[in-house]
Amino acid sequence: MNEFLKELQDSARQVMEGAGTPAKEESTWGQLVELGWLLTAVPEELDGLGLGADALCMLSGELGRNLSEAPFLPAALAIEALVQSGLENKAELLAGLTMGGELATASLAGSDVTASGSGDSLTLNGKLVAVQSADNASQLLVWSNDSQCVALVAADQAAVEAVSRPGWDVTRRLFDVTLNGAAGVALAQGAEAEALVARLLNLRDFAMAADSLGGANALLELTIVHLTDRVQFARPLASFQALKHRCADLKVEIAAAEALLNDSLLKIEGQLGSDDAVFRGKKAKYLASATYSKVAEECLQLSGGIGMASEYPCHLYLKRSMLSEHLGSQGSYEADIAEAFLRQLSI
Amino acid sequence: MSSENSTDLLRQEVRAWLQENVPAGWREAMTNVDQELFFEAQRDWFKKLSAAGYATPHWPEGWPGGGRSLAEQKVIYEEVARADAPRLILYFVALYHAACTLMECGSKEQQEKYLPGILNGEIWCQGFSEPNAGSDLASLKTKAERRGDKYIINGQKTWSTMAQYADRCLLLCRTDNSGPPQAGLTYLLLDMKSPGVSVVPIHQITGDDEFAEIFFDDVEVSVDDLVGEEGNGWAVAQATLASERGLTLVELSQRMRYSLSFLAEAMQANGTSEDPVLRRELGNVIARVDGACALADQYLLKRISHQEQVGDASLVKLYYAQALRAYTTLGRKIAGLDGMFDPGFMRGATQETGNWPLDFMNSYNWSIAGGSNEIQRNIISERMLKMPREPKSWKWEGGR
Numbered sequence: 216m217n218e219f220l221k222e223l224q225d226s227a228r229q230v231m232e233g234a235g236t237p238a239k240e241e242s243t244w245g246q247l248v249e250l251g252w253l254l255t256a257v258p259e260e261l262d263g264l265g266l267g268a269d270a271l272c273m274l275s276g277e278l279g280r281n282l283s284e285a286p287f288l289p290a291a292l293a294i295e296a297l298v299q300s301g302l303e304n305k306a307e308l309l310a311g312l313t314m315g316g317e318l319a320t321a322s323l324a325g326s327d328v329t330a331s332g333s334g335d336s337l338t339l340n341g342k343l344v345a346v347q348s349a350d351n352a353s354q355l356l357v358w359s360n361d362s363q364c365v366a367l368v369a370a371d372q373a374a375v376e377a378v379s380r381p382g383w384d385v386t387r388r389l390f391d392v393t394l395n396g397a398a399g400v401a402l403a404q405g406a407e408a409e410a411l412v413a414r415l416l417n418l419r420d421f422a423m424a425a426d427s428l429g430g431a432n433a434l435l436e437l438t439i440v441h442l443t444d445r446v447q448f449a450r451p452l453a454s455f456q457a458l459k460h461r462c463a464d465l466k467v468e469i470a471a472a473e474a475l476l477n478d479s480l481l482k483i484e485g486q487l488g489s490d491d492a493v494f495r496g497k498k499a500k501y502l503a504s505a506t507y508s509k510v511a512e513e514c515l516q517l518s519g520g521i522g523m524a525s526e527y528p529c530h531l532y533l534k535r536s537m538l539s540e541h542l543g544s545q546g547s548y549e550a551d552i553a554e555a556f557l558r559q560l561s562i
Numbered sequence: 563m564s565s566e567n568s569t570d571l572l573r574q575e576v577r578a579w580l581q582e583n584v585p586a587g588w589r590e591a592m593t594n595v596d597q598e599l600f601f602e603a604q605r606d607w608f609k610k611l612s613a614a615g616y617a618t619p620h621w622p623e624g625w626p627g628g629g630r631s632l633a634e635q636k637v638i639y640e641e642v643a644r645a646d647a648p649r650l651i652l653y654f655v656a657l658y659h660a661a662c663t664l665m666e667c668g669s670k671e672q673q674e675k676y677l678p679g680i681l682n683g684e685i686w687c688q689g690f691s692e693p694n695a696g697s698d699l700a701s702l703k704t705k706a707e708r709r710g711d712k713y714i715i716n717g718q719k720t721w722s723t724m725a726q727y728a729d730r731c732l733l734l735c736r737t738d739n740s741g742p743p744q745a746g747l748t749y750l751l752l753d754m755k756s757p758g759v760s761v762v763p764i765h766q767i768t769g770d771d772e773f774a775e776i777f778f779d780d781v782e783v784s785v786d787d788l789v790g791e792e793g794n795g796w797a798v799a800q801a802t803l804a805s806e807r808g809l810t811l812v813e814l815s816q817r818m819r820y821s822l823s824f825l826a827e828a829m830q831a832n833g834t835s836e837d838p839v840l841r842r843e844l845g846n847v848i849a850r851v852d853g854a855c856a857l858a859d860q861y862l863l864k865r866i867s868h869q870e871q872v873g874d875a876s877l878v879k880l881y882y883a884q885a886l887r888a889y890t891t892l893g894r895k896i897a898g899l900d901g902m903f904d905p906g907f908m909r910g911a912t913q914e915t916g917n918w919p920l921d922f923m924n925s926y927n928w929s930i931a932g933g934s935n936e937i938q939r940n941i942i943s944e945r946m947l948k949m950p951r952e953p954k955s956w957k958w959e960g961g962r
């Protein structure tokens with residue numbers, strides 16, 4: 216991470232430290248809009264900060280630390296799609312979505328959508344799952360099954376129906392969204408859309424990896440403080456080697472997943488969505504979310520009874536980690552990684 | 563010329579050289595081969611590699627093959643791994659442990675005396691561990707007594723890799739019993755042909771016998787061969803151990819990465835390529851091996867830019883050891899019953915031979931030697947995560 220990003224990270228951490236755990240949706244959203252976090256990946260000629268995927272990941276990591284409820288990732292994806300599009304009024308739309316506090320959201324998992332028509336007269340049918348904070352959104356970012364179309368769909372039309380899906384992870388409010396012949400505006404079509412979908416899903420994997428590692432780090436720190444403060448058998452629990460070694464194992468898993476994410480971001484610079492970058496994104500997301508789950512599972516055990524109490528935040532991390540393992544592209548990441556690897560070998 | 567271009571050029575150059583020079587079919591040739599032929603092959607390969615200037619990229623400027631930037635070193639390690647060149651096992655301790663210790667802590671005279679020998683193919687071994695001093699290395703007892711301009715050595719070392727073939731030994735001894743255990747240690751350079759040295763190879767679980775016991779009976783070492791000060795051996799030993807954890811793991815992680823193809827080949831060979839469970843496990847292992855590479859690279863960057871923190875090296879070693887275990891375990895699983903019927907071994911390939919039970923057993927080298935996984939966990943939890951240290955006082959309350 217370069218110096219500038221480090222500074223940005225320090226200030227982000229300071230802001231988030233006051234935001235509570237979990238960081239509430241409304242206040243955090245307001246704050247991140249005000250601080251210009253949604254401008255990170257917008258190029259300078261469109262009045263953005265012109266930073267790359269690494270900046271987006273850094274912010275996702277900080278939000279992950281605090282179990283942020285705000286829909287930063289789907290918003291960032293919609294903004295990225297708009298930036299990449301050739302839409303005439305994109306500057307105006309971007310202004311609303313970055314500093315105007317308007318939300319365009321997207322699915323954090325899979326979707327099953329078909330599109331017909333072109334330009335600003337698209338018709339979309341199908342279903343999106345795990346759309347974050349859909350009730351607060353004015354727009355939806357949608358891509359079709361065949362990746363031939365990426366579109367923005369106004370949320371306030373009768374043909375768009377969002378149904379809340381309350382789940383175990385209370386730090387992200389997810390919705391199923393049905394499109395019954397909804398009208399939409401194309402951001403990209405054909406080969407351009409295909410490349411854009413690859414780019415968006417790739418970015419989503421990296422950002423989810425960062426969110427997971429932020430949470431894993433925060434939870435391990437919290438747990439070590441607890442073990443250090445709690446005295447049993449006339450010793451701090453943290454002095455028992457059986458527990459220390461487990462903490463060390465979690466630390467090393469986090470360190471490797473972090474190194475892999477950072478190394479990947481460095482190596483893909485400017486190549487988001489390429490085959491190589493997609494492969495790296497899959498590995499980073501897989502290793503990070505598997506690590507997050509492992510850390511959360513272990514930390515619940517290491518916390519003892521208090522870990523089972525809802526007032527203690529350990530369970531919030533556990534539930535977020537369990538959900539995160541299932542978010543992203545559907546199907547098995549491990550199997551996808553193996554397949555990409557075997558394909559590379561045979562070339 | 564930008565540094566990017568210059569490393570690209572180096573990469574091409576190294577790649578082309580390796581293509582010409584890696585002994586074709588060395589894996590087959592080194593399978594179940596006797597010691598002599600293996601040594602000959604190692605000597606030849608070392609000669610070629612050092613003549614080309616690729617055996618010592620980690621040495622400082624002024625030495626043949628040395629003075630490479632970090633980026634250049636990485637390129638060479640990556641290409642050597644990519645070309646599946648044999649490892650220089652016989653010279654490993656000489657090139658890394660001995661050389662790094664001499665560069666960091668040796669006197670100018672000692673460097674001039676010993677480094678050229680290393681370049682000429684002298685074999686070194688490391689004499690630290692003893693029967694009663696393994697993880698607790700500082701409790702070692704092999705005695706060095708000063709008499710005039712000589713030290714007289716008595717005692718025993720064990721688990722010393724390649725000691726039976728070594729010309730010289732990095733020897734950690736006790737010169738003082740009065741203070742805390744670390745304070746009384748002294749670091750010496752020993753000629754293995756000195757009178758009073760005897761070596762007994764230890765037969766290993768893999769069928770190989772690559773380490774040995776060393777016995778010392780009134781062995782004389784000149785004070786010229788004292789590294790650092792008398793009583794300062796612990797600090798010098800740390801330099802030796804650090805060489806093992808840093809640079810070598812960059813190369814070894816890359817080797818593991820290129821050896822992932824052995825897993826794919828094993829699946830192909832017995833028709834399990836489409837097995838969905840194995841494929842998932844393969845995906846998991848690939849991600850972990852990539853994680854090990856990224857962690858080792860990051861460590862090297864930190865080290866070079868003087869940002870290394872206590873415990874960083876332990877993270878690298880512990881993760882590597884565990885990734886290697888996972889990699890070899892999956893290989894065993896893929897090979898299945900058939901894998902259990904070939905007790906042969908391949909020299910010069912260490913833990914990446916494709917003989918999965920062998921590779922699996924060799925993976926324990928990395929979880930036991932050079933500070934076991936448990937010792938790395940102690941370092942990470944106590945010094946990095948700042949968890950309290952073990953209580954010092956301890957009383958034996960039960961019997962056996």
Ligand SMILES: Cc1cc2nc3c(=O)[nH]c(=O)nc-3n(C[C@H](O)[C@H](O)[C@H](O)COP(=O)(O)OP(=O)(O)OC[C@H]3O[C@@H](n4cnc5c(N)ncnc54)[C@H](O)[C@@H]3O)c2cc1C
Nearest residue numbers: 688689690691696697721722723927930931932933934936
């Ligand atoms: C392949 C190989 C090559 C080697 N090469 C060399 C060499 O060239 N030169 C040399 O000097 N030595 C060498 N060694 C020795 C090596 O450094 C020691 O084996 C190692 O330090 C462990 O010591 P030990 O074998 O006595 O195990 P012990 O110290 O007896 O440990 C036994 C078990 O107890 C655990 N344990 C020990 N202390 C603690 C603790 N405080 N907390 C928790 N668990 C603990 C260990 O992790 C281990 O699992 C080699 C070893 C191997 C396996």
